[in-house]
Amino acid sequence: MPLKNINNFQKSNEYRKKIHDLIPGGAHTYSKGDDQFPQLSPAAITHGKGSHVWDLDGNEYIECLGGLGSISLGHAYEPVVKRVIEELWKGNNFSRPSVIEMEMAERFLSLLPGHDMIKFAKNGSTVTTAAVKLARAYTGRKYVARPAEHPFYSYDDWFIGSTEVKSGIPEEIYKLTLTFKADDPDSLQQLFNNYPNQIACVISEPEKYNPVTPELFKQLIDIAHRNGALWITDEMITGYRSYFPGSFVKFGITPDLATWGKGIANGFSFCALTGKKEIMELGGIRQKGKEKLFLISTTHGGETCSIAAALATLEEFQKHNVIGHNHHLGKLYMQGAQILIEKHQLTHYIKILQFPWHVSLAYFDLNNQPSWGLRTLFHQEMIKRGVLFQGIFCPHFSHTEEDVEYILNAFDESCVIFRKGLEDGWEKYLIGEPIQPVFRKYI
Numbered sequence: 309m310p311l312k313n314i315n316n317f318q319k320s321n322e323y324r325k326k327i328h329d330l331i332p333g334g335a336h337t338y339s340k341g342d343d344q345f346p347q348l349s350p351a352a353i354t355h356g357k358g359s360h361v362w363d364l365d366g367n368e369y370i371e372c373l374g375g376l377g378s379i380s381l382g383h384a385y386e387p388v389v390k391r392v393i394e395e396l397w398k399g400n401n402f403s404r405p406s407v408i409e410m411e412m413a414e415r416f417l418s419l420l421p422g423h424d425m426i427k428f429a430k431n432g433s434t435v436t437t438a439a440v441k442l443a444r445a446y447t448g449r450k451y452v453a454r455p456a457e458h459p460f461y462s463y464d465d466w467f468i469g470s471t472e473v474k475s476g477i478p479e480e481i482y483k484l485t486l487t488f489k490a491d492d493p494d495s496l497q498q499l500f501n502n503y504p505n506q507i508a509c510v511i512s513e514p515e516k517y518n519p520v521t522p523e524l525f526k527q528l529i530d531i532a533h534r535n536g537a538l539w540i541t542d543e544m545i546t547g548y549r550s551y552f553p554g555s556f557v558k559f560g561i562t563p564d565l566a567t568w569g570k571g572i573a574n575g576f577s578f579c580a581l582t583g584k585k586e587i588m589e590l591g592g593i594r595q596k597g598k599e600k601l602f603l604i605s606t607t608h609g610g611e612t613c614s615i616a617a618a619l620a621t622l623e624e625f626q627k628h629n630v631i632g633h634n635h636h637l638g639k640l641y642m643q644g645a646q647i648l649i650e651k652h653q654l655t656h657y658i659k660i661l662q663f664p665w666h667v668s669l670a671y672f673d674l675n676n677q678p679s680w681g682l683r684t685l686f687h688q689e690m691i692k693r694g695v696l697f698q699g700i701f702c703p704h705f706s707h708t709e710e711d712v713e714y715i716l717n718a719f720d721e722s723c724v725i726f727r728k729g730l731e732d733g734w735e736k737y738l739i740g741e742p743i744q745p746v747f748r749k750y751i
C-alpha cells in the first residue's frame with residue numbers, strides 16, 4: 309500500500325486554538341496534550357476502528373499506542389461493545405452493588421495465584437494510591453520507596469510530588485517518597501539501611517527498561533520483606549501485555565499487592581487493586597472494633613458497563629492467543645526497525661528499547677544527547693505518512709502484519725528526514741516547537 313501524505317490539519321488547528329480556553333492542558337491526561345505532539349498532527353480523534361483512527365479533517369492513521377496502551381483488543385472491538393451494550397440496557401449504576409461485581413471479582417482473582425481480594429476503581433492512579441495507603445496502614449510506617457528511573461505511578465501527591473512537578477504539594481508529603489535505582493538490590497537495601505523500620509512499601513513496575521528474571525524479582529521482594537515492608541507490583545502496563553494476566557504470574561512469585569488498569573478492559577475505565585487477604589481485609593468492614601481504613605470508595609467504581617467490558621476483554625484473552633499475536637507483531641516491528649536503523653546508519657541516534665509488547669524508541673543527537681527536536685521531527689514524519697506515533701508501538705489484537713509493514717515503510721522514509729535533521733539541524737525540517745517532557749517544572 310502506498311504511503312499517505314497527510315498535510316491537511318485545518319480543523320485540527322481550529323480545535324487546538326479553542327480547546328485550551330475550555331480545558332486546562334487541552335486534554336484529560338498530559339500525555340495526550342499538544343506539547344506531546346508535533347504541530348503537524350491531529351488535535352483530536354473523531355473515531356477509531358480496529359487499529360485505525362480518524363481525525364477531524366478525515367485523515368486516517370494506524371495508531372501505535374492504542375489509547376495510551378489501554379486498547380488491548382482494538383477500537384470498537386465487537387465482542388466488547390456487544391457485552392457493554394447488553395449491560396447498559398440493564399442499567400449502569402445502582403444503590404447497592406451490581407451482581408456483575410462478584411462475577412468480575414471471582415473471574416479476575418482466579419487468574420492470580422496468592423491474591424484473594426480485589427477492589428475496583430476507574431483510574432490507575434486511584435489503585436496505586438490505595439495500595440500505598442493500605443501498606444502504610446498495615447505496617448504503621450510512613451515512607452514509600454519507588455525506582456527513580458520509572459516515570460509514573462500516580463497523579464496523586466505522594467507520587468507526583470517526587471517528580472519535577474511539585475506545585476500545589478506540601479513538602480511534608482513528597483518528602484515521604486524515597487527513590488532507589490531500579491532493579492538494583494544494593495540500592496534498595498541501602499535505602500532500607502538509611503530509613504530503618506520506616507519504609508512501608510516498595511512500589512515498582514515488574515519489568516520496565518531491563519529484562520527482569522524471576523530470581524531478581526524475588527531478590528528485590530525478599531529485601532523488602534526482610535525489612536518489614538510490603539511489595540506492590542504495578543501491572544498497569546505489563547498487565548495483559550507482557551503475559552496474561554501479568555508479569556508476576558509469569559514469574560511465579562506473588563507480591564503482597566498488585567495494581568491493574570490500562571489494557572484490562574480494552575479502553576474502558578476499569579482498574580483494580582488486588583492482594584493478599586490479611587492486608588486487603590483492612591479495607592473491609594468485618595473486623596469489628598478495628599480502626600476503619602477508607603480504602604477505595606467511589607460512586608462510579610461499580611459502573612456496570614466498564615465491568616462488562618473488563619469481563620468481555622478477559623474472555624477474549626482466554627479464547628484467543630492475544631499475547632502470542634501481540635508479541636509476534638512486536639518482534640516483527642523490532643526486527644524491521646533495527647534493519648532500517650542500520651540501513652540509514654542511525655544506530656547511534658535511534659535506539660530501540662525493550663520489549664516486544666511495548667517497543668519504545670530513544671533519539672540522540674550527534675553529541676549522543678537525547679534530542680527532543682529530533683524526536684519530534686521523526687514523529688512529524690511518521691504522522692505525515694499516516695502513522696499516529698508517539699515513539700512507542702504497543703501491539704494489540706487488531707494490529708495486523710500489514711499494519712506493521714506499513715509502519716515500517718513509513719519508518720524507512722522518516723529515517724531519511726531524521727538523518728537530514730541530524731546533519732543539518734532539526735530546526736530546518738521541523739514545523740513548530742519540539743515536544744517537551746510531561747514531567748517538567750516550568751510550562
Ligand SMILES: Cc1ncc(COP(=O)(O)O)c(C=O)c1O
Nearest residue numbers: 431432433460461462544545569
Ligand atoms: C505504570 C503506571 N502506573 C499508574 C499509572 C496511572 O494510571 P491512570 O492514568 O489510569 O491513572 C500509569 C499511567 O500511565 C502507569 O503507566
